[in-house]
Every structure is written in structure tokens, then in C-alpha cells.
Amino acid sequence: xxxxxxxxxxxxxxxxxxxxxxxxxxxxxxxxxxxxxxxxxxxxxxxxxxxxxxxxxxxxxxxxxxxxxxxxxxxxxxxxxxxxxxxxxxxxxxxxxxxxxxxxxxxxxxxxxxxxxxxxxxxxxxxxxxx
Amino acid sequence: xxxxxxxxxxxxxxxxxxxxxxxxxxxxxxxxxxxxxxxxxxxxxxxxxxxxxxxxxxxxxxxxxxxxxxxxxxxxxxxxxxxxxxxxxxxxxxxxxxxxxxxxxxxxxxxxxxxxxxxxxxxxxx
Numbered sequence: 517x518x519x520x521x522x523x524x525x526x527x528x529x530x531x532x533x534x535x536x537x538x539x540x541x542x543x544x545x546x547x548x549x550x551x552x553x554x555x556x557x558x559x560x561x562x563x564x565x566x567x568x569x570x571x572x573x574x575x576x577x578x579x580x581x582x583x584x585x586x587x588x589x590x591x592x593x594x595x596x597x598x599x600x601x602x603x604x605x606x607x608x609x610x611x612x613x614x615x616x617x618x619x620x621x622x623x624x625x626x627x628x629x630x631x632x633x634x635x636x637x638x639x640x641x642x643x644x645x646x647x
Numbered sequence: 648x649x650x651x652x653x654x655x656x657x658x659x660x661x662x663x664x665x666x667x668x669x670x671x672x673x674x675x676x677x678x679x680x681x682x683x684x685x686x687x688x689x690x691x692x693x694x695x696x697x698x699x700x701x702x703x704x705x706x707x708x709x710x711x712x713x714x715x716x717x718x719x720x721x722x723x724x725x726x727x728x729x730x731x732x733x734x735x736x737x738x739x740x741x742x743x744x745x746x747x748x749x750x751x752x753x754x755x756x757x758x759x760x761x762x763x764x765x766x767x768x769x770x771x772x773x
Contacts, residue, residue: 523652523674525677526649536680536682536770537770537771538676539680540676540678541672541674541678542676542680543753545678545680545681545682545770546680546684547678547679547680547681548679550679556675557673563727564730564731566729577715577721579713581723581769582723598723599723599724599726608662610703612722612723612726613723614720614721614723614727614729615713615720615721615724616719616720616721621729623719631703645713645715645721645765646686646765647713647717647721647763647764647765
């Protein structure tokens with residue numbers, strides 16, 4: 517017999533409350549598992565060159581997500597989920613993130629200048645995309 | 648008395664710790680469950696071509712997906728391939744309805760290609 521671990525929400529019978537939204541935890545369902553998180557500053561560019569790299573050392577392509585602070589100056593924190601496009605008086609840029617079996621890559625393409633630094637906040641999980 | 652299960656990070660006292668970021672597991676807060684995951688692929692021969700996957704949830708679930716392009720890099724939705732094969736070429740997005748996950752691809756002037764999508768369906772509903 518397969519052994520499982522379930523924790524139900526308050527007021528829900530853990531034996532009969534089988535719907536996933538009645539459970540705090542169920543070993544029937546996988547979850548995202550943290551591997552690495554951090555920030556990286558990336559200077560914007562005007563072409564498709566990647567100019568920010570984080571090594572994850574997993575040997576497979578992991579689940580990852582990233583946010584970018586569209587304001588280059590401190591105190592103007594406004595993190596946007598990647599990919600993100602934004603336009604201002606002197607900025608028209610797109611912030612992107614990619615991954616392979618070795619690294620997560622970041623770039624911010626600013627078609628107007630290529631002289632600003634942006635901060636990416638990234639989360640890399642242990643979950644193997646398998647692709 | 649309400650029973651709880653908590654697992655603290657190394658170096659943290661599970662009985663006195665109050666910062667939820669210092670717990671590996673805490674039964675007082677829900678976990679972000681992955682209900683389903685899988686891969687899908689097709690050969691893209693025209694702009695706007697879709698790959699559709701039934702999610703079988705009966706509601707519109709939260710989901711996320713990644714795409715591996717022929718250049719070997721994995722991209723988030725709303726991105727082109729990292730190689731920028733051409734402006735607007737090899738670009739994709741992900742959407743959903745009550746029945747399906749829908750992945751839409753552009754081809755532009757590029758050659759036909761076969762992206763590989765990895766998708767995750769999560770517990771929360773939209």
C-alpha cells in the first residue's frame with residue numbers, strides 16, 4: 517500500500533477531504549523547492565547580447581522566475597515580473613530571463629541608450645523542467 | 648488544542664521562531680501545490696499556431712509554462728528565443744480557459760521549428 521502524508525485545513529476531515537484545496541499539504545502533490553535566490557545588476561544594451569549570468573550548478577534546466585526593477589536609481593523600487601517591457605522619457609526597454617542546464621541569463625535591451633543598470637531579483641528552484 | 652507541524656531551518660528554534668521564512672514547512676499556511684505537469688510540442692509552420700493541452704481541472708487554474716526553443720535556451724511566456732532569430736519570429740505566449748492551456752507561437756520569416764513546452768498547473772483557481 518502506498519503511504520501518503522496529508523494535513524487538512526481546519527474543520528476538514530483529512531481522510532475524506534480529498535480535494536487539494538481542502539489540504540494544507542499532501543504528498544500526492546509536488547511543490548516548488550528553493551535552490552537559489554538573489555539579485556544581479558545588469559547594464560542595459562542595445563542588441564540581443566546577454567550581459568548577466570547566474571550559475572545554478574544543477575545540470576538540468578530548473579524552474580526559475582525573475583523580476584526586474586525598472587528604476588535604475590535607488591528608492592525607486594518597482595519590481596516587474598519578467599519578461600517586462602517599459603517605456604519612459606528616455607527609456608524604452610525589455611527585460612528578459614532565460615535558462616539552460618548551466619545558467620540563468622538576464623538581459624535588458626534599451627533601444628534608446630544602453631547606459632543604465634537594472635536590478636533583477638531571481639528565484640531558482642530545484643524542480644527539473646526536463647526539457 | 649490545535650495541532651500543528653512545523654519544520655524550522657537549521658539553527659532556528661522551531662518552538663520560538665515566528666518568521667515564516669525560517670520554516671521549511673509550516674502546517675498553518677497552505678502549500679503551493681502542483682496538481683499537474685507535462686510537456687507538449689508541435690512543429691510550428693505559421694504565425695499564431697497553437698498547442699493546446701486539456702488541464703482537466705473543471706475551473707480556470709493558476710499555471711505557468713516554459714518553452715525550449717531550437718537555440719537551446721528556455722524562455723518564459725511572452726518572450727522570443729534568446730537568439731532573436733528575427734523581430735517577432737519565434738515568439739510565444741501562454742493563456743488558458745476553463746478547459747485548456749493554450750500556447751501560441753509566431754514563426755515570422757524563420758524556418759519551421761519545434762518548440763518544447765513544459766507546463767505546470769497549480770492548485771489556486773483564477
